Amino acid sequence: MKIRASLRYMAANEIASMIDPARLREIKLQDPKPVFKAFVVGHEGEASGYMVGVGNIVKRWFRSAIEILSSKISVGLQLFHGHSDTNETEGRQTVGEVVGKKVMRIQNRVAAVVACYIFPSFRHLPFDVASIEAEVDLEESKDGLYVAEVGKVTAIALGNSAINKPGFPGATLLGQLQAFAKSKNIGDDDMGLSIEDVRSFLKTEQVKPSDVFGMDELAADPAVKGLAEDRVKERVAGEWRGRKEAEEKLEKERAERKEREAALLLENRGLKVANAKTQVGPLFEKAKVERKLTDQQTQFITTRMERFTPKEADSLEKDFAAYLDSEVDEYGKIAKVFGVGVEKGNGKPAGGEPDESKAAATDSPYTDPARNPMIKVG
Secondary structure, three states: OEEEEEOOOOOHHHHHHOOOHHHHHHHHHHOOOOEEEEEEEEEOEEEEEEEOOOEEEEEEEOHHHHHHHHHHOOOOOEEEEOOOOOOOOOOOOEEEEEEEEEEEEEOOEEEEEEEEEEOHHHOOOOOOEEEEEEEEEEEEEOOEEEEEEEEEEEEEEEEOOOOOOOOOOOOOEEEEEEOOOOOEEEOOEEEOOOHHHHHHHHHHOOOOHHHHOOHHHHHHOHHHHHHHHHHHHHHHHHHHHHHHHHHHHHHHHHHHHHHHHHHHHHHHHHHHHHHHHOOHHHHHHHHHHHHOOOHHHHHHHHHOHHHOOOOOHHHHHHHHHHHHHHHHHHHHHHHHHOOOOOOOEOOEOOOOOOOHHHHHHOOOOOOOOOOOOOOOOO
16 A cells, blocks of 8 residues: 655754664764655545555545554665555665654644655655555445554655655645754764755755744844845935936926927917018008108108017007107108208108208208109109
C-alpha cells in the first residue's frame, strides 16, 4: 500500500530535536553540511493510496492507526526516489534515510512526521512529497474502509508534487534543516549557522523577513528605518517636484493662452478697423456737403486721407470728424503761411481776400496762382 503526503514548513529546532545527537555526529563525519527534511507521512482523515494487486482505494485513518504507523517507522528506514510496482526494496536507488520521527497535531489532526536525511548526491532533486510503503489491514464499516492495523513499514518514497498527487489531502511540507560544523548547541552536538548560511536557507525556502520578525523588530532595524526614511523623503521630493512641474506647466499654458487671446483680439481689432476704413469714402462725401468744404480743402484732405486710421471701429464717425477738424485746421495754417485765402466752410475760420500786391511781388511757386492749384483765382 502506498500513501502520499506533501510538505510544509516546520521550525528548524523542532526538526533538530527529532534527530539523535550521536547519529547526527556520525552523519557529519561524512557530510559536513547535511540536509534534513521533515515530511508528514500520514494524518487523521481520509486518504487515497495504491494497494498492490487492487489499485487506488480510499480509506479512513483514525488517530490510533496514525499512532501505530509512527511506531512502525524505524530510524534508518530507507528513502527511495519514487515507488516501484511492489513494496520490495531490492535493486532500488536509495536517496536517504529516516533519522527521526514524532506524532504531532497539525491543523487539529494527529499526524505522523518523519525527519529524513537526504544524501548529498540527491540534494538537488526537488523532493516535496513523501509516500509510505507499508502492510496494512483494512476493515469495512458503514462509512467505508478504514485502517485497522499497520504491519511493517518497508520504505518511504520521495517525489515531486508536480508529478505525484498527495494521498493525504491535508499533508503539508513541514520544513528543512541544514546542519553545520559550529553554532548553537542541539543536544550534545554543535550545529553551526553562519549569517551566509541563514541567508542561503531563507532564500532557498523563500522565507520573507516578515515571516520571521514582527513589524516592531523590522521597524527598529537601522537599515530598514533608514530605507523607510529615504523612501519617504524621495516620495515627498517626488511629489513636490511633480507639483512644481504641474504648476509651471499650468502657468506656461496660461501665459500661452493669454498671448493667443491678445493676438486674436489684436487681429480682430485690425480687421474691424480695416473694414471701418472702407466706409471713410462715403463719410467724406457726406462731410464735404455738411462742412461746405472748398475744392482746395477737399483736394488737400484727399491727398492726405491715407493718414487717417480710426482708434476703434465703433468710433469711426467720431474719429473721422476729429480728423477732418485737424485737417481743415492744418490746411488753414499752410494756406496762411503762403498767403492763400481760405474760404469759409461749415463754420471754419476763413482768411480775407488774397493780397494781389503780395502775390505779384513774390516769385514763389506756392504763391503763384498759375503754378499752385490750391490758389483759387476768382
